[in-house]
Amino acid sequence: AQRVTQPEKLLSVFKGAPVELKCNYSYSGSPELFWYVQYSRQRLQLLLRHISRESIKGFTADLNKGETSFHLKKPFAQEEDSAMYYCALSGDGGSNYKLTFGKGTLLTVNP
Amino acid sequence: GAVVSQHPSWVICKSGTSVKIECRSLDFQATTMFWYRQFPKQSLMLMATSNEGSKATYEQGVEKDKFLINHASLTLSTLTVTSAHPEDSSFYICSALDPNEQFFGPGTRLTVL
Numbered sequence: 001a002q003r004v005t006q007p008e009k010l011l012s013v014f015k016g017a018p019v020e021l022k023c024n025y026s027y028s029g030s031p032e033l034f035w036y037v038q039y040s041r042q043r044l045q046l047l048l049r050h051i052s053r054e055s056i057k058g059f060t061a062d063l064n065k066g067e068t069s070f071h072l073k074k075p076f077a078q079e080e081d082s083a084m085y086y087c088a089l090s091g092d093g094g095s096n097y098k099l100t101f102g103k104g105t106l107l108t109v110n111p
Numbered sequence: 112g113a114v115v116s117q118h119p120s121w122v123i124c125k126s127g128t129s130v131k132i133e134c135r136s137l138d139f140q141a142t143t144m145f146w147y148r149q150f151p152k153q154s155l156m157l158m159a160t161s162n163e164g165s166k167a168t169y170e171q172g173v174e175k176d177k178f179l180i181n182h183a184s185l186t187l188s189t190l191t192v193t194s195a196h197p198e199d200s201s202f203y204i205c206s207a208l209d210p211n212e213q214f215f216g217p218g219t220r221l222t223v224l
Contacts (some may be wrong), residue, residue, distance in 0.1 A: 044155075044204070045216040086154065097143065097208055103154040 002027040004089050008101035013077050014110050021072040021105045022075070023061075024086030031068040031089045033063055034099070038084040047072075049083070077109045113139045113209045117216035124195055125224055132190045132219045134205030140185035141207035148211075149202040149218070161188040195223040 003026040005107060012021050025031060035047040048056045050063040061072045068086060087102040114137040125128050134144055142163045143179075147155040159180050160168040167180035177199075179191040192199050200223045206213040 043217045044206075044210060065202045097211065097213065098145070098157060098160060099155075099213065106223070 002089055002091055003033070004087050004100055004102035006085075006087055006105050008105045009103070010106050012110060013110045015079055016076050017075050019077040019081070019107065019109075021085050021087075021107065023070045023102060025068050025070065025087075025089050027067070027068075027089060029091055032093055033061070033088070034088040035059070035061055035070075035072050036086040036088055036101075037084070040083070044086070060091060061083065066095045077107075079109045079111055082107055083111045113207070113212075113214040115205065115207045115214045115216040116137075117203075117205055117219050119219060121220040121222075122216065123222045123224060126196050129193045130195055132192075132203055132205075132221075134188045134190070134207070134216055136186045136207040136209070139207070139209045141209060142185060143187075143208040144182060144188040145205070145206045145208075145213065146180060146183055146188075146190050146199060147204045149204060151202075155204060158190075163188075192221065195221070197223045199223050211218055 005024045030088050033050045035102050036044050037047045038044045059074045061070050063070050082105050085102045088099045090099055116135045118133045144161040146158045146160050149155045157170050158173045159182045161182040163182045163185050169175050177193055182188040202218050202220050204218040206215045
């Protein structure tokens, strides 16, 4: 069975501070990992996926297979980063496209 | 980017009635769509995978006869909650695959009285 764990329900930081949202996963095969973001009153949207190795809106995430983690990081948080963040996993290297979501972390960036 | 719509955005119905929710891909064709359910302050849980022209694939624990899914065209999938009861009240979200990324609809809030 595949599982995604986001240990923090809430995370509050000040503007300009570094932020790290934690994500750990459990999957026996080759997973593809994603971060999705949901801004207030908006729909869920893809932030980044590990295979693309991109930096989106200053966020990065590295897949650590040894620690089965995919933490999301940003060196300097901005107020507009305040949102709900979901880590998600797709099994079989992403070929089946089915997503298992973590419970989400609500990030608040204070001025 | 690809746009997915859902209709209605919210619905209130009486216990025992059926409710249909539509999911449309507006600017692309989607052979595969997904239906999720989200309880308050909880994560999205995949209910089923909807494939155009074939039967939906349901996740373990999801009642096929209660949550009927039809994907009759490349731009439309429907979820019908049959004989709805208060415990079916939830937020239902669909997504459409284009071509290897899921684009999400805005969700439908169902309240069963």
